[in-house]
Amino acid sequence: xxxxxxxxxxxxxxxxxxQSATQDEIRNAYRKQAKKHHPDLNPGSKAAEAKFKDLAxxxxxxxxxxxRTKFDRGDFxxxxxxxxxxxxxxxxxxxGPGARYSQSFGEGVDAEDLFESLFGNARxxxxxxxxxxxxxxxxxxxxKGNDESYQMQVDLRDxxxxxxxxxxxPSGKTLSVKIPVGVLDxxxxxxxxxxxxxxxxGPAGDVFVEVKIKAPENFTQKDSDLLLEFxxxxxxxxxxxxVKVPTIEGSVMMKIPPHANTGKRLRIPxxxxxxKDPVSGMKVRGDQIVLLKIVLPKSMxxxxxxxxxxxxxxxxxxxRSEESESAA
Amino acid sequence: MTGTKSYALxxxxxxxxFEHAYVVHCVRSHWVxxxxxxxxxxxxxxxxxxxxxxxxxxxxxxxxxxxxIILHLLDQLNYIRVSSEDWEKRSx
Numbered sequence: 001x002x003x004x005x006x007x008x009x010x011x012x013x014x015x016x017x018x019q020s021a022t023q024d025e026i027r028n029a030y031r032k033q034a035k036k037h038h039p040d041l042n043p044g045s046k047a048a049e050a051k052f053k054d055l056a057x058x059x060x061x062x063x064x065x066x067x068r069t070k071f072d073r074g075d076f077x078x079x080x081x082x083x084x085x086x087x088x089x090x091x092x093x094x095x096g097p098g099a100r101y102s103q104s105f106g107e108g109v110d111a112e113d114l115f116e117s118l119f120g121n122a123r124x125x126x127x128x129x130x131x132x133x134x135x136x137x138x139x140x141x142x143x144k145g146n147d148e149s150y151q152m153q154v155d156l157r158d159x160x161x162x163x164x165x166x167x168x169x170p171s172g173k174t175l176s177v178k179i180p181v182g183v184l185d186x187x188x189x190x191x192x193x194x195x196x197x198x199x200x201x202g203p204a205g206d207v208f209v210e211v212k213i214k215a216p217e218n219f220t221q222k223d224s225d226l227l228l229e230f231x232x233x234x235x236x237x238x239x240x241x242x243v244k245v246p247t248i249e250g251s252v253m254m255k256i257p258p259h260a261n262t263g264k265r266l267r268i269p270x271x272x273x274x275x276k277d278p279v280s281g282m283k284v285r286g287d288q289i290v291l292l293k294i295v296l297p298k299s300m301x302x303x304x305x306x307x308x309x310x311x312x313x314x315x316x317x318x319x320r321s322e323e324s325e326s327a328a
Numbered sequence: 329m330t331g332t333k334s335y336a337l338x339x340x341x342x343x344x345x346f347e348h349a350y351v352v353h354c355v356r357s358h359w360v361x362x363x364x365x366x367x368x369x370x371x372x373x374x375x376x377x378x379x380x381x382x383x384x385x386x387x388x389x390x391x392x393x394x395x396x397i398i399l400h401l402l403d404q405l406n407y408i409r410v411s412s413e414d415w416e417k418r419s420x
Contacts, residue, residue, distance in 0.1 A: 031388050038388075040380055040402055043409055059387075087344075090380040093373040094406040100363070100373055101399075102406035143400075146358070150365060170365050171356045196358040199400050 011058030011071065023065060030059040043091035142202035148195045149188075149208045152177065156215050156226075157248050159183050159274060160285075169207070177209060182274045182283040185213040213273070216248055224275035224286025231295040232256060234304075247271045247288055254290065266290040334369040346378055354381055359395055 012019050015029045033055050035041070042048035062068040094102040152167060162181040168174050175191055183189075188208045195205025220227040230245060240258035244251045247268060254266060272286025297304075341348050354360040355368075360378055363371035370378070377399070384390040384398060 035388055038383075041405075043406065087372065087379065088376055090373075090376040090402070091406055091409075093376045094403070095410060099406070099410070100361075101377065102403045102410065146361070148361065148365070170362060170368050171358060172352075196361075197396070199396065 009054065009058070011061040014054050014058035015062075023068075026059075026062055026068075030055060030063065034059075039089045040091045049089075143199045144202050145196035145198040145205035147205040147208060149210065151210045151212055153212045153214050154179055154183070156213055156219075156221070156273065159211075159213055160249060167209070175207065175209075179211070183211050183213075184274060184276065184283075185211065187211045218246075219248065221273060222289075223273075225272045226286070226288045228288060228290055229293055230290045231293050232260070234294060234296060237261065237292070237294045245290055256292065260292055262292060262294045264292045266292065334363055334371045335375070336367075336369055340370050340375060340378070344375060344379065346382070350382070351378060354378055357392070357396070359399055 012021070015026060015033065017026055017029045021029070034052060037048045037051040037055060039045070039049045039052055060067065061071045093099065097103060148169070150167075150169065152165075154163075158179050159182065163179045165177045165179065166174055167177055173194065175194060177189060188210050191207040191209070193204045194207040198204050215221040215226065218228060226248065228246070232241070232243065235241075236243065236256055237260050238258065240260070241256045242253055243256060245254045245268070248271065252268060252271075254268065256266070266289070268288040268290065270285050271288035274283050274285050276282070277284045335343070337348065337351055340346055340351060351360075354377075355362065359381055360370070360374050362368050363374055380402075381395060381399075384395060385392075390398065
């Protein structure tokens with residue numbers, strides 16, 4: 001307990017017990033009064049907080065036979081006792097709109113209407129509302145438990161084929177999550193009744209798992225298209241070729257036209273990411289964009305070098321000029 | 329309580345003297361939902377709630393069955409308290 005012991009008083013008097021009281025009587029007296037004066041049951045009451053500190057201090061002194069013996073023979077530590085860590089009382093953390101626990105209670109409750117209906121007339125219709133009072137606030141019968149939200153990272157490939165995953169929640173509960181084909185980034189999967197337990201016979205809350213899609217290595221996602229930088233040889237660039245290109249669903253054959261240059265983009269339709277078509281509303285897949293990149297051999301072929309040496313005079317060009325850029 | 333410092337389970341145990349198993353029990357019972365549930369990190373609200381539950385159990389003799397009822401009533405009390413203060417300010 002984060003309590004500073006108050007100025008030493010007679011703990012027996014503070015707790016309202018005789019000096020001859022048994023340990024059980026002392027504990028019961030402490031519990032009875034502590035429940036009454038606990039700051040979390042009297043939020044904001046300095047008197048209750050002071051009284052509670054007195055009680056806690058007294059109980060520290062005589063709450064166990066060992067401490068009580070020390071106190072009775074005058075051998076006790078009068079220094080304020082403090083448990084590790086410190087920090088506010090719980091109610092002190094629940095004072096603002098950002099308080100997660102108490103504000104989650106208020107979801108679906110219009111506090112403005114509630115107080116207006118309870119006190120509006122008593123204040124002479126302070127907000128200008130006249131007429132009969134509304135019925136008092138909603139009665140709290142069985143209540144649904146808290147909903148819980150989590151995020152789950154999913155490989156893009158799994159959104160194409162669909163997959164089933166087991167996930168373990170912080171509570172230790174295991175959920176079997178079926179990733180449906182075509183699930184979109186940010187989609188939330190709902191698991192009814194898997195959240196916090198209900199109260200007074202109410203149903204359990206739900207679990208929501210938000211899907212965060214991750215593109216595979218080497219691929220870059222741009223909207224619904226997937227971009228892949230793809231190396232080709234000088235010969236393939238000049239002469240054209242048919243090459244095997246990886247997609248997220250395995251390899252496909254693709255034709256590289258003759259005279260292709262670095263930076264040229266070739267499109268493989270329907271091998272991108274699912275997205276919702278704005279016209280039809282259907283889920284359709286984008287494309288894979290293959291970005292060509294000419295790569296020279298690591299060690300230069302002497303015959304190639306000789307050929308270039310032979311043809312270079314009279315055939316030089318400036319790749320940094322506008323003309324050469326537009327030629328690509 | 330966004331923007332406040334958060335603590336890993338080991339830090340919470342070390343700083344506030346909570347037993348590891350006690351914190352896990354509170355989370356598994358849904359009495360405390362970590363501010364960062366996937367990374368299991370606790371903020372000031374969570375720590376204060378853990379301390380309150382420990383007081384209720386070890387010092388006031390409240391059993392497991394009564395804990396969620398008390399927490400629910402306290403959350404209700406705090407919600408109404410803050411809302412009524414807000415309403416009074418705006419009605420004044």
